[in-house]
Amino acid sequence: MGTLLLDGVSKRYGEAVAVDRVDLDIRQGELVALLGPSGCGKTTTLRMVAGFIEPTAGRVVIGGRDVTRLPPYARDTGMVFQSYALFPHMSVADNVGFGLEMRKVARAERDRRVAEALRLVRLDALADRLPRQLSGGQQQRVALARALVVSPAVFLLDEPLSNLDAKLRAEVGLEIRELQKRLGLTTLMVTHDQDEALAMADRLVVMEHGRVLQVGTAEDLYERPANTFVAGFVGRCNLLPGAREGADVFRLTSGAAVPCAPDAAAPGGLLAIRPERIEVAPDPAGAGRLRAMTYLGGRTEYHLDLAGEAIVAVSPTPLPDDPRRRLNAGDPVRITWIPDAARVIPTADAASVTPTPEKSPAR
Amino acid sequence: MGQVRAGPGPDTVTREAVTRMRAAPLSPLAAPALAGPGLSVRLGRLAFLAAVFLAYAIVFAPIVMVVVTSFFDQEIVTFPPDGLTIRWYLNAWAQRDFARGFLTSLQIALAATAIGVPLGTAAALALVRATIPGRGFINTVLLAPLAVPAIVAGSALYMFYLRAEDWLDMDIKATLGGLVAANVLITIPWTVRLVTASLAGLDRAAEEAAANLGARPLTVFTRITLPMLRPGIVAAALFSFVASFENLELNLLLVGPGRTTLPVAMLSYLEFRMDPTLAAVATAQILMVTILMLVTDRFVKLSRIV
Numbered sequence: 001m002g003t004l005l006l007d008g009v010s011k012r013y014g015e016a017v018a019v020d021r022v023d024l025d026i027r028q029g030e031l032v033a034l035l036g037p038s039g040c041g042k043t044t045t046l047r048m049v050a051g052f053i054e055p056t057a058g059r060v061v062i063g064g065r066d067v068t069r070l071p072p073y074a075r076d077t078g079m080v081f082q083s084y085a086l087f088p089h090m091s092v093a094d095n096v097g098f099g100l101e102m103r104k105v106a107r108a109e110r111d112r113r114v115a116e117a118l119r120l121v122r123l124d125a126l127a128d129r130l131p132r133q134l135s136g137g138q139q140q141r142v143a144l145a146r147a148l149v150v151s152p153a154v155f156l157l158d159e160p161l162s163n164l165d166a167k168l169r170a171e172v173g174l175e176i177r178e179l180q181k182r183l184g185l186t187t188l189m190v191t192h193d194q195d196e197a198l199a200m201a202d203r204l205v206v207m208e209h210g211r212v213l214q215v216g217t218a219e220d221l222y223e224r225p226a227n228t229f230v231a232g233f234v235g236r237c238n239l240l241p242g243a244r245e246g247a248d249v250f251r252l253t254s255g256a257a258v259p260c261a262p263d264a265a266a267p268g269g270l271l272a273i274r275p276e277r278i279e280v281a282p283d284p285a286g287a288g289r290l291r292a293m294t295y296l297g298g299r300t301e302y303h304l305d306l307a308g309e310a311i312v313a314v315s316p317t318p319l320p321d322d323p324r325r326r327l328n329a330g331d332p333v334r335i336t337w338i339p340d341a342a343r344v345i346p347t348a349d350a351a352s353v354t355p356t357p358e359k360s361p362a363r
Numbered sequence: 364m365g366q367v368r369a370g371p372g373p374d375t376v377t378r379e380a381v382t383r384m385r386a387a388p389l390s391p392l393a394a395p396a397l398a399g400p401g402l403s404v405r406l407g408r409l410a411f412l413a414a415v416f417l418a419y420a421i422v423f424a425p426i427v428m429v430v431v432t433s434f435f436d437q438e439i440v441t442f443p444p445d446g447l448t449i450r451w452y453l454n455a456w457a458q459r460d461f462a463r464g465f466l467t468s469l470q471i472a473l474a475a476t477a478i479g480v481p482l483g484t485a486a487a488l489a490l491v492r493a494t495i496p497g498r499g500f501i502n503t504v505l506l507a508p509l510a511v512p513a514i515v516a517g518s519a520l521y522m523f524y525l526r527a528e529d530w531l532d533m534d535i536k537a538t539l540g541g542l543v544a545a546n547v548l549i550t551i552p553w554t555v556r557l558v559t560a561s562l563a564g565l566d567r568a569a570e571e572a573a574a575n576l577g578a579r580p581l582t583v584f585t586r587i588t589l590p591m592l593r594p595g596i597v598a599a600a601l602f603s604f605v606a607s608f609e610n611l612e613l614n615l616l617l618v619g620p621g622r623t624t625l626p627v628a629m630l631s632y633l634e635f636r637m638d639p640t641l642a643a644v645a646t647a648q649i650l651m652v653t654i655l656m657l658v659t660d661r662f663v664k665l666s667r668i669v
Contacts, residue, residue, distance in 0.1 A: 072574040085568035089590040099576035
């Protein structure tokens with residue numbers, strides 16, 4: 001049980017900067033997800049916490065103890081590897097018991113705790129199997145139990161769901177989240193999958209090119225993205241170039257004036273608007289034009305054209321008698337949104353990085 | 364496989380052929396045109412099978428010949444045999460030199476394997492894991508005994524042993540120590556090759572997981588790395604043993620009276636007699652190696668490593 005503090009942690013390989021001054025403060029029992037495309041430095045950051053990579057600069061503090069220069073075995077972390085990394089020559093029970101054995105826990109106590117951990121992940125019936133005799137999902141639960149059984153101060157998850165098939169993914173994700181909450185585990189997780197991160201994490205850290213672009217709750221990132229990268233990476237987003245013209249009017253480069261949220265801090269750049277916040281209605285006098293409509297069962301996508309600007313809108317599929325069902329490609333449409341749904345944000349160049357203040361994660 | 368086709372390619376061809384056949388009056392040429400694609404596929408498969416069969420025949424022919432001639436009831440091998448017998452086996456059994464040679468070879472091969480495999484494993488670990496200068500050069504040197512003709516290496520060792528005997532004023536040639544040392548040379552390339560391959564395929568995350576769970580480096584090595592390398596090491600031991608046991612050229616000059624390996628004893632026998640006794644001894648060796656391989660395969664899947 002503990003907290004995790006990253007203080008200006010950096011990793012350079014010669015000239016190349018893999019991780020650039022990452023600051024992060026994870027509270028007891030909180031699950032924080034590092035989110036970003038591959039090569040953004042999220043895995044390097046996780047491995048620096050585990051002790052497999054030594055930072056070039058900065059401090060890693062676990063439970064108030066500076067562990068920056070300690071080897072992996074002397075840190076109190078429990079890691080679940082992307083490949084699960086089970087010991088192929090040991091039974092499930094021996095895999096789970098390994099950490100306790102290393103901590104010199106007596107045999108009887110060890111057996112009891114292994115059985116308890118296996119019950120927790122519902123694998124008590126398979127204790128004597130070898131890893132290769134288990135399915136991918138079961139192997140992953142063994143890896144979870146093996147990391148949990150030693151009650152680590154910090155729990156580390158490296159792409160925990162990436163090796164599972166799509167069906168299992170959501171289910172296992174929820175299961176891990178439930179377990180993490182129940183046991184109050186301080187957890188740092190790495191993922192490139194935004195759905196995974198949004199569903200599981202208390203707070204998300206969006207990274208790119210080794211830098212933290214924004215830290216915040218799922219709602220923070222989705223509703224108030226700090227820049228275009230975050231806006232585009234977390235959920236889908238229409239990004240329309242132009243400039244603010246009044247308190248709540250945005251002039252698109254193509255000439256059309258559209259409503260936007262009043263925000264003095266953001267004078268210009270791009271207008272970000274989520275597809276599902278856009279209303280589409282048939283209107284012979286509408287400024288927009290429907291280019292294509294995609295029926296996706298529960299929802300329908302509208303590919304729109306607004307004064308030369310391509311816009312995507314999504315809505316729950318309308319009922320059969322709705323006039324929208326009779327729209328055809330080329331039809332004129334009215335495109336509307338409430339001003340607060342459209343936010344003006346700066347572009348994602350390095351100079352404009354503005355992380356959400358660390359101390360107030362929940363708004 | 365060649366018969367049922369869902370793809371558009373062959374289907375179209377067939378349909379075209381059918382149309383052509385309907386349009387034109389039935390000629391002898393029409394039938395082959397219809398069977399065209401199927402036939403070529405079948406011919407291809409046949410050619411492939413023939414090639415596979417031929418390859419196996421070439422590989423196994425010498426072994427089969429040795430085994431067959433060991434039962435021929437005449438001294439000079441001719442076809443067809445006059446009759447079948449097991450007297451060459453009895454003769455081989457009666458030759459004291461073969462029995463002694465077998466024991467000597469066994470002793471040397473076991474000792475060389477016991478020394479060479481740990482050394483080779485350590486070398487492989489250093490080559491794969493450590494950042495050492497001249498890694499490629501060291502690798503080449505360690506594999507060299509496989510590349511240098513054994514008779515050349517044997518001659519060189521012979522001369523070296525003579526010099527060393529002079530300097531140290533002790534016997535080396537034809538001693539157990541001298542022979543084992545020479546045979547370690549044979550076992551090292553095998554071990555380095557096989558263990559290096561195993562190491563390259565080893566999931567390092569398992570070692571990291573162990574470290575993450577509190578295992579110090581030495582514990583990680585003994586509890587995780589070594590057991591995961593076990594198949595490669597077992598295979599290395601097997602091949603080292605066989606390579607050393609059957610080696611003739613390297614040991615040829617290093618053996619001496621009273622300490623002769625089985626292959627050298629067989630060569631000596633050949634100088635005076637030319638009967639199928641050697642085929643009988645060879646058959647016994649083939650049997651031994653086969654059993655050794657089968658037993659090993661029970662514990663580690665050799666086909667997965669080599």
